[in-house]
Amino acid sequence: MLGGYLSNPLQFVIDSLASLYIAALMLRFMLQWVRADSYNPLSQFLIKITHPPLKILRRFVPSIGRADTSSLLLAFILQLLSQWLVLSLSGLSISVPSLLILTVSEMVKLIMDIYTYAILAGAVLSWVSMGSYSPAASLIYSLTEPLLRICRSVLPNLGMVDLSPLLALFLLHLAKMMILPPLGDLAVLLG
Numbered sequence: 001m002l003g004g005y006l007s008n009p010l011q012f013v014i015d016s017l018a019s020l021y022i023a024a025l026m027l028r029f030m031l032q033w034v035r036a037d038s039y040n041p042l043s044q045f046l047i048k049i050t051h052p053p054l055k056i057l058r059r060f061v062p063s064i065g066r067a068d069t070s071s072l073l074l075a076f077i078l079q080l081l082s083q084w085l086v087l088s089l090s091g092l093s094i095s096v097p098s099l100l101i102l103t104v105s106e107m108v109k110l111i112m113d114i115y116t117y118a119i120l121a122g123a124v125l126s127w128v129s130m131g132s133y134s135p136a137a138s139l140i141y142s143l144t145e146p147l148l149r150i151c152r153s154v155l156p157n158l159g160m161v162d163l164s165p166l167l168a169l170f171l172l173h174l175a176k177m178m179i180l181p182p183l184g185d186l187a188v189l190l191g
Contacts, residue, residue, distance in 0.1 A: 007089045014089075018082030025050050025075040026110055032068045036142035041135045050074075079103045079110075098190040105183040112172050118144050119172075123165045144168070 028046045037043060050071065057070040080103045087094055094102070122140040129137060144165075151164035151171070 011086045011089050014082055014085050018078055021049075022075045022078050022082075023110065023114070025071050025078070026107075026114060029068050029071040029075065030111070030114065030143060031139060032071070033066050034142050034146055035066070036139055040139055042139050076103060076107060079106050095190055098187045101183055101187040101190065105180055105187065108183070109176065109180055112176050115144065115147060116169060116172050119148070119165045119168050 024046055028050050031043060031046070032038075038047065053074055054070050057074055061070040061073055063069055080099060083103055083106065084094070084099055087099075118140050122137070122144050125134065125137045125140065147168050148164040151167040152162070155163055155167060
């Protein structure tokens with residue numbers, strides 16, 4: 001009884017801490033991919049909290065072009081370990097292929113969630129702080145602009161009204177619905 005009592009809080013702590021650090025790693029990867037300002041205070045924060053393990057990993061895993069593969073690999077490994085720990089604490093066992101697919105699914109979901117929240121935050125900031133500089137707004141713009149630019153090229157020009165965030169959110173939600181369930185089904189199938 002005591003193990004069950006302590007396993008839920010332990011699962012919560014592991015999942016929460018791992019999720020925050022994995023999100024920081026993925027943000028670092030994504031911001032580097034879009035060549036966001038690395039001197040931005042928020043970029044510097046992400047660099048400082050993710051640098052120690054990446055410094056070691058970069059000795060063995062080189063970057064490929066703009067892709068910081070060591071950040072991506074570390075995020076993947078941490079997601080895999082946290083998923084395995086949480087499932088183990090729940091008393092569930094899972095095969096390695098299934099765990100790998102669940103990890104990929106969680107990573108894809110995280111990227112889509114980051115874009116969703118960034119687009120929403122960017123839309124709110126465009127209304128609230130029009131014309132003023134904000135380090136957060138600068139990073140959000142750097143991250144979302146490549147996706148929004150693609151959406152703008154598809155939409156007709158409506159003057160002052162920019163519907164590209166709405167289209168991007170629609171497409172992200174549709175992609176979630178089409179990509180994540182088949183990955184989940186495959187993970188269950190490989191059980």
